Amino acid sequence: MAGELQGKVAIVTGGTSGIGKDTAVLFAKAGAKVVVAGRREAEGKETIELIRAAGGDGLFVKTDVARAAEVQALVKKTVEKYGRVDIAFNNAGIEGAASPITEQSEEDWDRTMGINLKGVWLCLKYEIQQMLKQGSGGAIVNMASVAGLLGAAGLATYCSSKHGVLGLTKSAALETASSGIRINAVCPAVIQTAMAERLFGAPEVEKHMLGMHPIGRFGRPMEIAEAVLWMCSERASFMTGQSLVMDGGFMAGPVM
Numbered sequence: 001m002a003g004e005l006q007g008k009v010a011i012v013t014g015g016t017s018g019i020g021k022d023t024a025v026l027f028a029k030a031g032a033k034v035v036v037a038g039r040r041e042a043e044g045k046e047t048i049e050l051i052r053a054a055g056g057d058g059l060f061v062k063t064d065v066a067r068a069a070e071v072q073a074l075v076k077k078t079v080e081k082y083g084r085v086d087i088a089f090n091n092a093g094i095e096g097a098a099s100p101i102t103e104q105s106e107e108d109w110d111r112t113m114g115i116n117l118k119g120v121w122l123c124l125k126y127e128i129q130q131m132l133k134q135g136s137g138g139a140i141v142n143m144a145s146v147a148g149l150l151g152a153a154g155l156a157t158y159c160s161s162k163h164g165v166l167g168l169t170k171s172a173a174l175e176t177a178s179s180g181i182r183i184n185a186v187c188p189a190v191i192q193t194a195m196a197e198r199l200f201g202a203p204e205v206e207k208h209m210l211g212m213h214p215i216g217r218f219g220r221p222m223e224i225a226e227a228v229l230w231m232c233s234e235r236a237s238f239m240t241g242q243s244l245v246m247d248g249g250f251m252a253g254p255v256m
């Protein structure tokens, strides 16, 4: 639905690749001015080029979401350039080391939780502050995962971070609902991105994982982007504190 984000300003973290990149471009096509955040500069600029090629307007701000000062600066630069923040997709994340808990390191726990959970908390903090200042509501979507709803042997830290994102989403939604700020989460199963390739790219693992998707394939980044666009649009105006599962049937039950 072209133009439904016309006049809106959106932040997309982790917009340098995968799901965030497609969402940033889709937001721009829907009329939003889009601020793309991530650590990789060349990839960030590439997303901005795609936005401009689609007739949109965007800005890349190099940001590590695990650092408070950088997230605060991201929101500040967005306001300096475009005057406000109406929409945010807090999507940046890493998979962390895949190993049993007994072999996981404290460093990996801190790094994964720092980006996936503290990063979302920091984004919420500064985005909500700005939205409250504006006084005209807003819409935020946090990236969780089906790993926020189920356990995953070998990915306990990742899983814990995504469970945490759902707790943050519900709590933040309760704090902001009366101010017209809607906060939801999205829970994808396996989506074809660099992260999925790293985790599930080996032929045996891929076959096993495909078998857990009754639809018979992995998801595409744009399929998640479409759901996020809807959650950030007026069409989802009564939705807050919820998570939307986008999983090709993964959560419906074991494939018999």
Ligand SMILES: NC(=O)c1ccc[n+]([C@@H]2O[C@H](COP(=O)([O-])OP(=O)(O)OC[C@H]3O[C@@H](n4cnc5c(N)ncnc54)[C@H](OP(=O)(O)O)[C@@H]3O)[C@@H](O)[C@H]2O)c1
Pocket: 013, 014, 015, 016, 017, 018, 019, 020, 037, 038, 039, 040, 041, 043, 063, 064, 065, 066, 091, 092, 093, 094, 095, 115, 143, 144, 145, 146, 187, 188, 189, 190, 191, 192, 193, 194, 195, 196
């Ligand atoms: N693919 C899946 O199967 C799947 C399923 C469920 C949920 N998810 C979630 O979807 C999100 C996006 O992942 P993806 O699949 O699109 O993988 P991806 O292509 O690897 O994208 C990850 C994004 O996160 C950014 N990022 C990582 N650490 C960051 C940091 N410290 N500060 C700022 N940005 C950071 C990366 O940018 P830089 O490297 O430039 O910083 C990149 O843009 C993640 O939160 C992931 O957990 C993915």
